[in-house]
Amino acid sequence: MDTLHYNAEVIEKIMINPDLMIIKVNTDEPKNKFEAGQHTLLGLFGFEKRSYNSAIESDPVDVDKLIKRPYSIASATSETRHLEFYISQVKSGQLTPRLFNLNIGDRVYVGTKISGIFRLDDTPDGTDIIMVATGTGIAPYISFLRSSIVERPESKMIVIQGAAHHRDLGYYSELTLLAETYANFFYVPTLTNPDGHWDGYQSSIEDLLKKDTLQNQFNITPDPERTRFFVSGKPDMVEHVSDWLQDFGYTRHHPEDPGEMYVEEF
Ligand SMILES: Cc1cc2nc3c(=O)[nH]c(=O)nc-3n(C[C@H](O)[C@H](O)[C@H](O)COP(=O)(O)OP(=O)(O)OC[C@H]3O[C@@H](n4cnc5c(N)ncnc54)[C@H](O)[C@@H]3O)c2cc1C
Secondary structure: OOOHOOEEEEEEEEEOOEEEEEEEEEEOOOOOOOOOOOOOEEEOOOOOOOOOOOOOOOOOOOOOEEEEEEEOOOOOOOOOEEEEEEOOOOOOOOHHHHHOOOOOOOEEOOOOHHHHHHHHHHHHOOOOEEEEEEEEHHHHHHHHHHHHHHHHOOOOEEEEEEEHEEEEEEEEHHHHHHHOOOOOEEEEEEEEOOOOOOOEOOOHHHHHHHHHHHHHOOOOOOOOOOOOEEEEEOHHHHHHHHHHHOOOOOOOOOOOOOEEEEEEOO
């Protein structure tokens, strides 16, 4: 049981709700350079304790196994040691209940490689950027905005964030503040099950798009030449939005076959 594999320390933990958290780690060594939107591995050994509100592991893990999973980095690319992640607890999962049990000062493994093709840098200057997310799919956009919003004043940048309840909208305050600060940035949160006072959109992301909200509110018609779409989050939403975009001529981006629609499912 070799905790020498651990190479970072938890320096901040913010609970958005009991199953959603923002966690920040400080790595022992400076990290390699990364591009906004990329991901790296987090890991903990099987002997680590699970969170108080998790369930029995659906697939029990060996105590001496280092469990590793990829997570999108929410930090600005200028950060070399402080890496931030936005994580949803899968109650019967192997790693997330152990991550949710971490406290400030605890040690954790952070991958040495940072990779991924979900990158704002791949989009041509001047194109408008629409970022669509459910759940923790918002994390790469936080990195995009923290890293690059000032560099792209000529692009309209719009985040459409879908959730059931207001308490599930991680980064709401930061995104609201950015929208108040930058004339080219617009934040569109939409809830399917709002409780209490909510005067924002009330629908799924799919319905919001089909109702021409982008055209009516922001004068943006989906056009692969002029507007790039990022779609990140739950597989159902990703599939529906991708299908909708294909009808406008969008194709999925791959490094060897560039397209105008960037997709990340988790
Ligand atoms: C490129 C990439 C980036 C990612 N970035 C993030 C991120 O920023 N934040 C984040 O929270 N996750 C992210 N993920 C998902 C993450 O890697 C893990 O898959 C997730 O945290 C579950 O890990 P686990 O070990 O707890 O569950 P596992 O033990 O791996 O899974 C247990 C069971 O739950 C199912 N399951 C897995 N994920 C979910 C889910 N989300 N909801 C319901 N059931 C699920 C599995 O199919 C399996 O049957 C990313 C995945 C990829 C591929």
